[in-house]
Amino acid sequence: MSDASYLSLEKLTLAYGDSVAVANLDLDIRKGELIALLGPSGCGKTTTMRAIAGLLAVKSGHVRLDGADITRVPANKRAVGLMFQSYALFPHLSVYENVAFGLKLKGMRGTELDTKVQSGLKSVGLSAFANRKPAELSGGQQQRVALARSMVMEPKVLLLDEPLSNLDARLRLEMRTELQRVQKETGVTMIFVTHDQAEALALADRIVVMKSGKIEQIGSPEDIYNRPSSSFVADFVGFENIFPLENGKMKTSAGLIDLSGDVSSGAPSAAGLAWRPRMVTLGTGPFQGTVRGTSFAGDAREYLLDSSFGPIKAEVEASQPAHALGDALAFDLPVEKAAPLSRFV
Amino acid sequence: MTLRSLFIPITLLLVIAFLIGPFLIIVAASFSAGETLAFPPQGFSLRWIAKVFTVESFRASFGMSLFLAIGGTAAALVLGIPASYALSRYKLPGAEIVRTVVSAPIIVPGIIVGLALLRYIVVPFQVGITLALFLAHTALVLPYAVRVVSASLDNLRSDIEEAAVLLGSSRLGAFFRVVMPNIRGGIMSAFILGFVTSFNQVPVSLFLSGPGVRTLPVDMIAYMEIVFDPSVAALSSLLAFLSIGIVFIAERFLGFSRYV
Ligand SMILES: Nc1ncnc2c1ncn2[C@@H]1O[C@H](COP(=O)(O)OP(=O)(O)OP(=O)(O)O)[C@@H](O)[C@H]1O
Numbered sequence: 001m002s003d004a005s006y007l008s009l010e011k012l013t014l015a016y017g018d019s020v021a022v023a024n025l026d027l028d029i030r031k032g033e034l035i036a037l038l039g040p041s042g043c044g045k046t047t048t049m050r051a052i053a054g055l056l057a058v059k060s061g062h063v064r065l066d067g068a069d070i071t072r073v074p075a076n077k078r079a080v081g082l083m084f085q086s087y088a089l090f091p092h093l094s095v096y097e098n099v100a101f102g103l104k105l106k107g108m109r110g111t112e113l114d115t116k117v118q119s120g121l122k123s124v125g126l127s128a129f130a131n132r133k134p135a136e137l138s139g140g141q142q143q144r145v146a147l148a149r150s151m152v153m154e155p156k157v158l159l160l161d162e163p164l165s166n167l168d169a170r171l172r173l174e175m176r177t178e179l180q181r182v183q184k185e186t187g188v189t190m191i192f193v194t195h196d197q198a199e200a201l202a203l204a205d206r207i208v209v210m211k212s213g214k215i216e217q218i219g220s221p222e223d224i225y226n227r228p229s230s231s232f233v234a235d236f237v238g239f240e241n242i243f244p245l246e247n248g249k250m251k252t253s254a255g256l257i258d259l260s261g262d263v264s265s266g267a268p269s270a271a272g273l274a275w276r277p278r279m280v281t282l283g284t285g286p287f288q289g290t291v292r293g294t295s296f297a298g299d300a301r302e303y304l305l306d307s308s309f310g311p312i313k314a315e316v317e318a319s320q321p322a323h324a325l326g327d328a329l330a331f332d333l334p335v336e337k338a339a340p341l342s343r344f345v
Numbered sequence: 346m347t348l349r350s351l352f353i354p355i356t357l358l359l360v361i362a363f364l365i366g367p368f369l370i371i372v373a374a375s376f377s378a379g380e381t382l383a384f385p386p387q388g389f390s391l392r393w394i395a396k397v398f399t400v401e402s403f404r405a406s407f408g409m410s411l412f413l414a415i416g417g418t419a420a421a422l423v424l425g426i427p428a429s430y431a432l433s434r435y436k437l438p439g440a441e442i443v444r445t446v447v448s449a450p451i452i453v454p455g456i457i458v459g460l461a462l463l464r465y466i467v468v469p470f471q472v473g474i475t476l477a478l479f480l481a482h483t484a485l486v487l488p489y490a491v492r493v494v495s496a497s498l499d500n501l502r503s504d505i506e507e508a509a510v511l512l513g514s515s516r517l518g519a520f521f522r523v524v525m526p527n528i529r530g531g532i533m534s535a536f537i538l539g540f541v542t543s544f545n546q547v548p549v550s551l552f553l554s555g556p557g558v559r560t561l562p563v564d565m566i567a568y569m570e571i572v573f574d575p576s577v578a579a580l581s582s583l584l585a586f587l588s589i590g591i592v593f594i595a596e597r598f599l600g601f602s603r604y605v
């Protein structure tokens with residue numbers, strides 16, 4: 001086992017009956033890494049997590065953890081923790097008993113058990129709630145109980161399926177910090193699923209973007225945010241103007257369009273180019289557009305332009321003079337700012 | 346007051362009168378001092394209530410009914426809990442058929458169930474009457490057990506079982522550690538409903554009685570054919586209060602009505 005593959009998925013194929021949900025997935029995760037699994041609904045994130053946890057039988061391929069092939073190891077012998085989106089706390093047990101559940105199954109008793117449970121509760125700030133039932137806690141508190149319940153087991157990998165999606169915006173931010181702190185303190189390897197690119201960018205060491213049961217791109221948050229490898233990832237992380245290239249020209253509904261910059265020197269092999277709204281130059285440039293929509297976003301203003309080759313989204317600082325609906329504007333899609341895409345899908 | 350505005354209260358009164366009326370008459374009759382079952386009662390005494398406890402056959406048949414109600418319901422739960430679990434947790438191919446078969450004893454009239462058991466099981470296989478009664482009561486209670494237990498299973502999230510497994514429990518262990526404790530109320534309710542259903546069951550038991558083996562309701566019918574004194578009314582009242590007491594306690598402690 002090399003350090004780079006503490007947890008590895010090898011040619012993992014997962015299916016529900018005859019319908020394949022995840023196909024030939026390869027992924028290597030380092031010990032102590034925090035990985036975000038990002039992708040649209042139905043792309044197989046939960047399915048992958050359930051297979052790592054052992055709740056879903058693997059159709060073909062292997063799961064290796066800490067040097068051992070655990071593909072056929074039953075879920076209760078894997079030392080993999082999973083935090084469910086619904087928390088899945090045991091409603092009939094107190095907070096204390098919930099946290100003690102797994103430890104008791106390990107045979108832990110007496111003061112050793114008590115010390116361990118108390119420190120688990122303390123680490124999530126719930127010591128005062130030990131005797132409450134889950135139903136008597138807020139969503140955020142239930143989440144902490146679930147985290148403590150998983151963490152006291154000292155899992156080799158902790159999986160979190162959309163851990164923050166049931167919380168309101170403020171609590172989300174709080175729990176995000178909490179997760180990060182627990183991860184740094186314990187050094188546990190974590191994989192968490194999210195729909196929210198901002199969450200993935202903020203938390204993860206590496207982001208895995210999935211699409212229809214396959215990995216689309218793996219990279220650091222900077223990579224994913226600045227250098228999406230395909231039009232799919234670009235779209236997912238907020239590049240709203242995406243065009244394929246053909247012979248150095250931009251291919252649009254209105255035919256091939258010449259760009260103002262030199263495409264061949266910047267990104268000779270690119271299959272497409274993508275611009276965030278903020279990368280579009282407004283006011284000068286070779287193209288003409290008409291303002292079809294505007295929206296104010298605090299420190300910026302967004303414009304939807306109609307151009308001869310389709311709609312363009314642009315964003316400028318709010319301090320700039322505002323344009324009205326129907327105004328005709330010149331604009332540019334500067335090649336040097338564009339993210340080159342190696343695949344257009 | 347128009348006729349229209351009186352319509353609902355009057356209907357309500359009539360319904361209550363028809364539901365509760367006979368019960369009140371029986372209770373009144375059981376305190377009669379007279380020699381025959383009659384209403385209005387003649388005088389007041391507790392002699393018929395006392396007599397109930399001295400009738401030998403009532404004691405025997407009460408014991409039989411109690412055994413069937415407890416044993417039959419327990420057996421129905423032993424079969425019904427795993428069946429409900431399988432029906433509610435797995436998408437089984439024949440689930441609907443199983444559900445229908447299990448509910449058959451509710452739909453098919455008791456007379457037919459009794460006759461069928463007698464004709465095709467008791468007679469050809471020489472099954473003893475007690476065993477036949479036990480099997481019959483188990484089958485009769487099973488639909489209620491499955492329905493009530495299924496209702497409480499459907500209200501329980503299934504991911505807690507997976508959570509238990511990931512914390513080191515086996516599948517079976519997860520069932521006993523986190524499923525059973527959370528459907529306890531449903532199981533108790535099923536038990537009470539099954540107990541009362543079995544205890545009050547007449548048509549099936551009517552076919553399955555032999556020398557010295559009778560359930561209490563059947564024994565009461567037999568008694569009335571010979572003796573027409575108020576002791577049957579007294580016994581009925583006692584049983585009614587027993588049932589009411591059980592259901593009251595169940596509602597108080599389990600929220601019984603949530604499950605039925
Ligand atoms: N129990 C199941 N039976 C059959 N198909 C399923 C089942 N669970 C998921 N699928 C299918 O497998 C695919 C992947 O589902 P999965 O739940 O892994 O998606 P996901 O990425 O977690 O989506 P979401 O973000 O909505 O949670 C989907 O096409 C889904 O319809």
Ligand SMILES: [Mg+2]
Pocket residue numbers: 045046047161
């Ligand atoms: Mg999911």
